[in-house]
Amino acid sequence: MARTVPEAVALYRDHRPDLVIIDQRLADGGLGTEIAPQLGDHGSLGILYATGSAPQVIETATEGHGCLSKPYRSADLVRSVEIVAEMVTTGTASPPFPRGFQVLTSASIGPT
Helix, strand or coil: CCCCHHHHHHHHHHHCCCEEEECCECCCCCEHHHCHHHHCCCCCCEEEEEECCHHHHHHHCCCCCEEEECCCCHHHHHHHHHHHHHHHHHCCCCCCCCCCEEECCCCCCCCC
């Protein structure tokens, strides 16, 4: 878990996860939408924003697959992760979508 943009970028570079869940407002005043552009070639990385600042993410995210609005149920988070994983592997996002979930228009989806 990272609290700042630099910590998140460093964790990604150290561990190369398949999917990340990012909040918009970070401890240092940074924004979660600043993370993905700093990752370089992140290829098939799934990016899910889970935040209370969904309108800001939807307006400003240049990279990412989906956004889940807080508050959410754990089942909604699990389903959102499944949707993002599907987007990365198949290029599609199949319903049902949990309450508060939106596919980002910036999503560059599809197999890599």
